[in-house]
Amino acid sequence: MSDFAIIAVISIFTAGLTVSFGALGPALGEGRAAASAIAAIAQQPDAAPTLSRTLFVSLAMIESTAIYCFVVSMILIFANPFWDAVQAASGQ
Template sequence: MDNTGLVAMASIFASGLTIGLGSIGPALGEGRALAQALSAIAQQPDEATTITRTLFVGMAMVESTAIYCFVVSMILIFANPFWNQLAQSSGG
């Protein structure tokens, strides 16, 4: 297998690993945050609007981690910075 195939294979593997592991943490965090928010609303129904607003802001922050992992994954697949280095070193 030539170097181009190795770079492609490593990029696809790293991309899958990035999006796979990078989505587990935010999913668990969002589930825990939602469970705690529902528990807080059940205990204090008068504060439901404040809790909900804070929950949505927190969920957006947690979800940004998964979005960053998705962006890194897409860069590895479609705009890999190693392709130019590989092309220059092979003389192409």
Template sequence: MSDMAWFTIFSTVCAALAVAIGMMFPAHAMGRTISQALDALARQPEAEKSIIRTLFIGLAMIESLAIYVLVVVLIILFRNPLLEYLVQ
């Protein structure tokens, strides 16, 4: 196999691992956040509006981390800066 084929395979595997790991932690954080919000709602139902508002803001922040991971992986996968050194 050529160097280009190995480089393509390696970068694809690394991108898949980065997406898997980069999505795993925000998903875990979202689950914990929702669990804690439901616990808070069960303890103080009168504070529902503020808890729900804070929950949605927190979930949006957590989801943005997963989106950043996906964007960076796509940039590395399709416009790999190390490819210039391999082609030379």
């Protein structure tokens, strides 16, 4: 395998791995937070606005870790500095 190919291969594999593995934790964490919020609203309907607000802030915070992964995955596919360097080095 040429250097060209090996960097493409590892970028593809890592991009997929990053986004799929990075979805595991946030999805479970958000599921837990949402389940708790829904149970709380049923128990205390009057506090629904406060609870929703707290839930959405928490979901955004948790989602951020998934977004880090998505960002890294997109960088690896579309703005990979190593790929650019190899292409520049080999004059392609």
